Amino acid sequence: MPARDSVADDLLGQARAAVERGDAVAATDLVARAFAADPSDPHVRDLYVGLHLARAIRLAATAREARRADIARRAIPYDTEFRDSPNVEAAFEEALRAHDDLLGADPGNEKVLVMKAALLFRRDREKGRAEALEILQRIQEVHPENRQVAYAIKKVERPCPRCGDTGFCPYCAGRGTKTFVRVERRCERCHGQGICPVCGIL
Template sequence: MGDLDALLASAQSHLVVARFAEAKADADAAFLLDPGDSRVRELYQNVYLAHGIRLVGEARERRRREIELRGKAGEPFEDTEDVRGLFQEAVDAFERVLAVNANNPKAWSLKAQALFRADRANREAAVAAYDNALKALDASVPEGPLRDVGRRNLSRDRRRIEARCPRCDDTGFCPECTGSGWRVTLGFRRKCETCLGHGICKRCGVL
């Protein structure tokens, strides 16, 4: 198992200096070598959680840039293929974690968020993922204050998405500028002050 130890050590050294792509390559190789090893499984889960979180961040950033580039007030906004693809890749990353450990509450809740952020048509699947996160929490964290805090946070996040947002008619976009981030008064265009130009609904701001 010398190879495995070397891969694990290499992955750690990459993670310490935030070389995520290299760490992920090591985690993939280690997982191929011995998917049953507990250290490998832990590394693999951590690496793919981080990978998914980065992808969601990238999707949101790109979506924001697209809103800014459009810069036309009054037009509803739609994601490009790029943004949709990034959200999908993120969901895939969280599912990889869950394939290794179905009782990873973080992976379930991140999957729920990514699904809902990507498209509200996914509400039902996102709520179901939060329910699974709660079950996974009970299965993986012993009774006590840590579990209680986790339960509270997950329940709050679940409540935020379980019903349609009345403020933005559940579009997720700022109702004042219909998601463009811009407003026009007397022919002058200015950044929307309600959403600070992000085009995102303040109440359900989970885009």
């Protein structure tokens, strides 16, 4: 048993104190440094994964929201060939990196693997579908009882007829809002998220 790394221990203590006072940004940074100092410490790893999981979820939501805002701003008609603006691409890249960082620390984390599959699929269905399916099927082999994974595979493997497999909400064309009698309102079908209610649950 190697001696506990005192630098990592100290940083872990500081990270926990930051969590206590509700400073998630400082805590995330401190625990990342603790993890760099001693990746083998299970206490450090658990807090690292917990805090970075929250960050990855936030970044995935940010990417989705950046795309919705981009679609609304560009007023893209529903069936037009769609390409993300560079800031949206960058948001998806950052979210993916956050997932890969987590998997670097905890390679078998099922929750993160499912989140990564969903993100790859959401970013670009054409390019991401095969990769997402591969991740999900690998989890299913080990955990055939995981119903969330079975459900996700069903969603990913077949193109969605409801939205023409664009992934965008067909009621608001991905904008998240609808204009009715000149008043702009939140689209209730997608809860303002702009994603297809049938296939976009991932």
